[in-house]
Amino acid sequence: MKLYEFQGKELFREAGIPVPHGRLITKEEELRLVEFPAVLKAQVLVGGRGKAGGIKICKTPEEGREAFKSLLGASIKGEKICALLAEETADIKREFYLSITIPSGSKSFLLMGSATGGVEIEQVAQSAPEALFSLLIDPIVGVMDYQVRYVAKRFACEVEEARKVLTGLYRALREYDATLVEINPLAETPKGLLALDAKVVLDDKARWRRSELFERLAEQQAAIGGQAVNISTDTITYVPLDGTVGLISDGAGTGMLTLDLISDAGAKAACFCEMGGLTSPEVMYSALERTLNNKNVKAIIVVLIGGFNRMDEMAEGIVRYQKEKGLPVPIVVRMCGTMEEEGKRIMREANLKTYDDLYEAVREVVALTGRNS
Amino acid sequence: MAVLVNRDTNVLVLGITGRSGRLQTKVMLDYGTKVVAGVTPGRGGQVAEGVPVYDFVAEALKEHRIDAAISFVPARSAKDSSFEAIDSGIKFLVLTMEEIPDHDVLEILSYAKAKGTTVLGPGAAGIISPGKCKLGAHPPRMFTEGNVGVVSKSGALSYEVGKTLTEAGIGQSTVIALGGGPLWGLTQRDAVRLFQEDPETKVILLLGEIGGTTEEEAAEFIAQNVTKPVVALIVGRAAPEGKSLGHAGAIIQGNRGTAQSKIAALSRAGAKIATTPKEAAQIIKEIRGE
Numbered sequence: 001m002k003l004y005e006f007q008g009k010e011l012f013r014e015a016g017i018p019v020p021h022g023r024l025i026t027k028e029e030e031l032r033l034v035e036f037p038a039v040l041k042a043q044v045l046v047g048g049r050g051k052a053g054g055i056k057i058c059k060t061p062e063e064g065r066e067a068f069k070s071l072l073g074a075s076i077k078g079e080k081i082c083a084l085l086a087e088e089t090a091d092i093k094r095e096f097y098l099s100i101t102i103p104s105g106s107k108s109f110l111l112m113g114s115a116t117g118g119v120e121i122e123q124v125a126q127s128a129p130e131a132l133f134s135l136l137i138d139p140i141v142g143v144m145d146y147q148v149r150y151v152a153k154r155f156a157c158e159v160e161e162a163r164k165v166l167t168g169l170y171r172a173l174r175e176y177d178a179t180l181v182e183i184n185p186l187a188e189t190p191k192g193l194l195a196l197d198a199k200v201v202l203d204d205k206a207r208w209r210r211s212e213l214f215e216r217l218a219e220q221q222a223a224i225g226g227q228a229v230n231i232s233t234d235t236i237t238y239v240p241l242d243g244t245v246g247l248i249s250d251g252a253g254t255g256m257l258t259l260d261l262i263s264d265a266g267a268k269a270a271c272f273c274e275m276g277g278l279t280s281p282e283v284m285y286s287a288l289e290r291t292l293n294n295k296n297v298k299a300i301i302v303v304l305i306g307g308f309n310r311m312d313e314m315a316e317g318i319v320r321y322q323k324e325k326g327l328p329v330p331i332v333v334r335m336c337g338t339m340e341e342e343g344k345r346i347m348r349e350a351n352l353k354t355y356d357d358l359y360e361a362v363r364e365v366v367a368l369t370g371r372n373s
Numbered sequence: 374m375a376v377l378v379n380r381d382t383n384v385l386v387l388g389i390t391g392r393s394g395r396l397q398t399k400v401m402l403d404y405g406t407k408v409v410a411g412v413t414p415g416r417g418g419q420v421a422e423g424v425p426v427y428d429f430v431a432e433a434l435k436e437h438r439i440d441a442a443i444s445f446v447p448a449r450s451a452k453d454s455s456f457e458a459i460d461s462g463i464k465f466l467v468l469t470m471e472e473i474p475d476h477d478v479l480e481i482l483s484y485a486k487a488k489g490t491t492v493l494g495p496g497a498a499g500i501i502s503p504g505k506c507k508l509g510a511h512p513p514r515m516f517t518e519g520n521v522g523v524v525s526k527s528g529a530l531s532y533e534v535g536k537t538l539t540e541a542g543i544g545q546s547t548v549i550a551l552g553g554g555p556l557w558g559l560t561q562r563d564a565v566r567l568f569q570e571d572p573e574t575k576v577i578l579l580l581g582e583i584g585g586t587t588e589e590e591a592a593e594f595i596a597q598n599v600t601k602p603v604v605a606l607i608v609g610r611a612a613p614e615g616k617s618l619g620h621a622g623a624i625i626q627g628n629r630g631t632a633q634s635k636i637a638a639l640s641r642a643g644a645k646i647a648t649t650p651k652e653a654a655q656i657i658k659e660i661r662g663e
Contacts, residue, residue, distance in 0.1 A: 102475050104555035104585040104622055107482045139479040140487075179475055206474035208449060235471075239616045251529020252553055252619025256582055256608035259618075261649065263611035274619030276471070277498070277510075277528055278393060305532045307498050307510030308393055308469070337512040337532060338400065358533065359651065 001202040004043045006085045008198030017168035019195045022087035034086040040067045042081040052076045083224040095185035100173050108136040117185035143170045161193045177206035235276030243268020244369045246297035248287045250309045258303050261362045266371035270296045278308040284317025299368035302333045311343025319350040330368050334361040376547040376567045378506040386411040387444035389421045394445035398422045404507040409437040430461040441465040452477040459490045468494030478556045492558030498528025498550035519544015522568035525580035537650035546574040553620030561591040569599050583609035584623040588635040596642035602660045603644040607632045
């Protein structure tokens with residue numbers, strides 16, 4: 001779950017990171033409550049907001065009203081601006097970058113910092129790689145004192161200032177089950193370090209133990225009319241594509257392999273629908289439903305190779321769909337693996353053919369839809 | 374010998390009384406795997422598929438020698454159950470479940486490393502040494518004894534390729550399915566190292582997919598350390614950009630994580646590139662001079 005800046009800052013404040021005083025504005029009359037000069041910031045989830053003109057410094061209430069009118073309802077990279085964050089201005093001496101993430105393939109948290117903040121970190125990596133530094137934080141040990149001192153040295157700031165921000169950032173990461181916490185820029189001001197922005201992504205897999213937090217944040221997002229939070233109720237990955245072969249698989253690797261084989265055979269998939277490797281007849285049923293909702297689909301290939309997944313249950317899902325809704329396009333089912341004898345029996349009794357060989361199944365479905373389709 | 378497991382590996386099943394745990398225990402036992410004990414909190418004293426069930430790992434260890442554990446517990450209990458296994462001295466732990474919170478996965482991996490436990494997974498289909506031991510969900514008929522070491526992220530793809538190899542008369546020394554990521558205990562690089570060291574493995578087959586950089590890391594290791602022939606198959610050549618295809622880690626971001634970049638890296642490292650499982654089987658036959 002990706003959070004808006006105002007939500008991220010609320011969490012940062014709770015975690016002890018200094019942030020500017022601010023107020024969320026969705027109606028013009030709320031500007032009365034804002035003290036000027038102030039910064040008005042478009043609340044969107046896409047990056048690159050500053051460059052796109054989504055941040056305006058306003059010296060007077062008049063400038064504030066003008067900025068409000070030009071921003072609210074406008075779009076940044078296709079995302080509509082539904083709310084603004086009005087904040088006190090800061091007396092910025094220097095700007096830093098600080099984040100903690102979980103990189104792909106990592107076995108620790110990764111802290112990244114840069115003494116030149118305010119620009120995208122990818123840019124810093126290109127233009128001033130010497131300004132970048134990183135530390136691994138062991139999830140069991142947490143932030144060590146030497147790591148605080150190291151960050152203070154790289155930022156050339158007081159150790160206690162670095163400690164407040166770093167321990168606060170780590171606390172936010174841990175207490176909210178975040179997969180990303182980022183402050184860019186982290187400003188040095190006469191009053192100390194101040195987080196001028198907040199980027200936070202929470203781990204949807206931890207929703208069950210943070211249900212109050214997730215609900216509160218989802219309500220906030222719904223209240224400003226922003227992007228709806230999708231809560232998936234099953235294990236299906238459905239990606240629409242531009243061909244005519246409906247592709248359903250019970251494994252990501254075999255799904256991708258079949259996608260390649262379809263492409264090699266000169267045809268194109270209409271979708272990539274992967275059900276997860278431990279799934280139920282209901283999921284098989286709804287995978288067919290989703291795929292058949294795609295009107296470009298001329299024929300379906302179902303690629304099943306059960307390990308955890310049971311072929312009797314997959315057959316049940318397919319047969320039930322055929323009985324209840326009917327199959328408006330031809331279906332080619334490759335079925336093998338756990339409980340395959342039982343699965344094939346269920347399919348036979350419903351007069352549905354199964355294939356054992358993947359290549360033969362792909363040839364069959366491509367013959368049905370035609371090449372270059 | 375085989376990699377990580379062998380004929381004499383005594384296995385503990387965590388979450389043995391759950392629906393999936395019970396079925397997979399039965400299939401493992403039928404295959405000949407020595408499943409000696411199971412653990413489900415609150416079910417101590419019961420018997421599942423003929424296997425005694427204990428409340429705690431330590432209680433099972435009092436009665437049995439245990440070399441490896443495979444876990445089918447729900448994602449919510451994964452951390453607690455894994456820490457218990459690690460604390461009890463289990464040295465090889467297979468985590469089959471998906472959807473474990475990232476923080477819990479990191480803690481499990483960090484703790485396991487500190488205590489000297491090898492973790493396969495999470496989200497792993499497991500490991501099979503055909504004819505010797507099956508510690509995972511592999512459908513038995515797809516595999517046959519031989520000398521090709523196979524490592525895959527995807528479980529399903531490892532079954533598919535196992536099936537193709539077996540039908541082509543090519544047996545496997547060990548087949549390892551690591552999980553779809555994006556966080557892993559055992560990696561492709563680790564598996565390749567184990568196969569290089571295993572005298573029984575003559576050819577290494579690496580199955581990769583789009584996303585991340587673990588194939589590139591394996592390629593670097595292959596270039597520097599591997600003397601055995603390596604064949605690589607990367608799926609997702611026809612994948613669109615910016616979409617996760619079933620595995621959280623399987624995503625092309627801009628020009629990063631493409632099949633092409635992985636194929637190039639592996640090719641530079643000296644691996645022979647196959648585009649389909651059948652082609653992989655053909656290349657292996659050529660390498661063996663058949």
